[in-house]
Amino acid sequence: SPSCPDGRKRRVCYYYDPGISNVDYGKGHSMVPRRVAMTHGLVASYGLLNDMTRLRTRPASPEELLAFHDQKYVDLLGRLTPAAYISDGDLRRTAEEHGIGPVRRWDDGACTNDNPVIDGLMEYCLSYAGGSLAAARALCGGDHDVAINWSGGMHHACRGHANGFCYVNDIVLAIKQLLGRFRRVLYVDIDAHHGDGVEKAFADSNQVMTLSFHQYQTDFFPGTGSIDDVGDGAGRYHALNVPLKKGMDDQGYHELFKPIVGKAMQVFQPDAVVLQCGADSLSGDRLAGLELSVGGHAECVRYLRGFNAPLLLLGGGGYTINHVASCWCYETAVAVGKEDEIADEIPHHPYDHYYRSQGYKLQCRTEAPGSLSSGENKDAAAIRVKALEHLSA
Ligand code: ZLS
Ligand code: CA
Ligand code: ZN
Known part of the structure; x- marks a missing residue:
């Protein structure tokens, strides 16, 4: 395939739990887990499941969450149901102390x-964390080059606190798993939001480099992730942040992404790479x-795949759900090396009515009109220079 410089096929494995289609953050909430079921529907309809091993795996156990999360928080997640939250005042206070609830709904259900x-809640957390852990184990085993879990990528969750739609940090758990086998792990985050939870978890480590755009x-x-935020102690210059202005387009993005990620690969020489593919960085989110x-967006996947290091692909944000599913399906095709073969026309399948507004096309080869003047994109040059300086420090 022209997408891999060494011409080698990648052995890809894939996690999907159909239970995700029943997870509901509430009417009016921006996070719609059904987008993962939609992605899977597209992936299946394009025949891409034949090019990957499906990870048939158990959910994570509560004990496995303790590799990052604290016991009190895991206990809370295990006890917390909407009914218990309403009837048990102590539980309600504990939940709120840990960033969960209140379930305050307006008349319109918002x-x-x-x-x-x-x-x-707990089932959902154990499912997506179990998927990322199984994907990481598949890379550790050496039988797979790329592992995918579109239901993961929940980068804001903290040790004892839910944050930004994220309850359990599957990324931190997966990276810790990878560190059992690989010496150095590079984490790249292309979600529109700062990957603060992952950065904080490894801020003082020189075994993990975190890089968020x-x-x-x-x-x-969340308001963090300035260019001057570079990690602490032994981890100094092992956290990197690339703050962007709204309106950043493909051209401006890749004038930053490729030199900075390329340099990170060169100086850090990771043994494995984790890419959080949050699709809220797409136009129209x-x-x-x-x-x-x-x-x-998919060019980021293609670029990192080209380095030939074990690669873990995770989901994340993404709030215009037809765009999200199109993007993650196309990125699945990139992972298996079929991006040139995949038709733009979306095949008939149970979710196809969601794609009406995009003319039933994936729009994977449609160029975004440059939204910024070259002058505005030039502002990014100063950010690039600073980020590259941090990487040579
Ligand atoms: O990276 O901005 C905030 C925090 C608030 C404003 C919103 N209110 C409800 C709480 C306090 C300061 N939160 C962000 C979180 C963004 C998380 C991104 C996750 C990820 O993509 C990875 C998965 C935020 N932005 C927008 C909203 N929250 C938001 C918009 C609309 C609604 C509906 C549902 C809920 C309440 C009304 C909500 C949140
Ligand atoms: Ca990011
Ligand atoms: Zn986001």
Whole structure:
């Protein structure tokens, strides 16, 4: 395939739990887990399941969550149901102390918390964490080159606290698993939001380099991840941040992404790479303001795949769900080396009515119109220079 410089096929494995289609953050909530079921529907309809090993795996155990999360928080997740939350005042207070709830709903059913008490919360967490752990184990075993879990990528969750729609940090758990076999792990985060939970977990480590590209402006969540945020102690210059202005397009993005990631690969020489593929950096996202096309987003996957290090692909944000599913399906095709073979026309399948507004096309080869003047993209040159300086320090 022209996408891999060494011409080698990649052995790809893939995690999908159909239970995700029943997970509901509440009416009006931006996070719609059904987008993962939609992605799977597309992947299946394109025949891509024949090019990957399906990871048939158990959910994570509560004990496995303790590799990052604290006991009190894991116990809380195990006890927390919508009914118990309403009837048990102590539980309600504990949940709120840990960033979950209140389940305050308006007349129209809208929910007012980023991290609501959802039905089947613990099952959902154990499923997506189990998927990322199984994917990491598959890479450790050496039988697979790329492992995919589109239900993972929950980069904001903290040790004892839910944050930004994320309850359990499957990324930190997967990286810890990879460190059992690989010496150095590079984490790259192309979600529109700062990968703060993963950065914090490894801020003082020189075994893990974290690199987040994100929209950065006042009032945009979570507000951290400035260019000067570079990690602490032994981990200094092993955390890297690339703050972006809203409106950043494919061209401007890749004038930063390729030199910075290329340099990180060169100086850090990772033994494995984790890529959080949050699709809220796509143009038209309901929460974020970056302007990547599906092709521009997938170029990040293609670029990292080309280095030939074991690669873990995870999901993340993404709030215009037809775009998200199109993007992750196309990235699955990139992973297996079939991006040139995949038709733009979406095959008939149970979710195809979601793609009406995009003319039933994946739009994976449609170039995004440059939204910024070259002058605005030039502002990014100063960021590139600083980031490259951090990498040579
Ligand atoms: O990276 O901005 C915030 C925090 C608030 C504003 C919103 N209110 C509800 C809580 C306090 C300061 N939160 C962000 C979180 C973004 C998480 C991104 C996750 C990821 O993509 C990885 C998965 C935020 N931005 C937008 C919203 N929250 C938001 C918008 C609309 C709604 C509906 C549902 C819930 C409440 C009304 C909500 C949140
Ligand atoms: Ca990011
Ligand atoms: Zn996001």
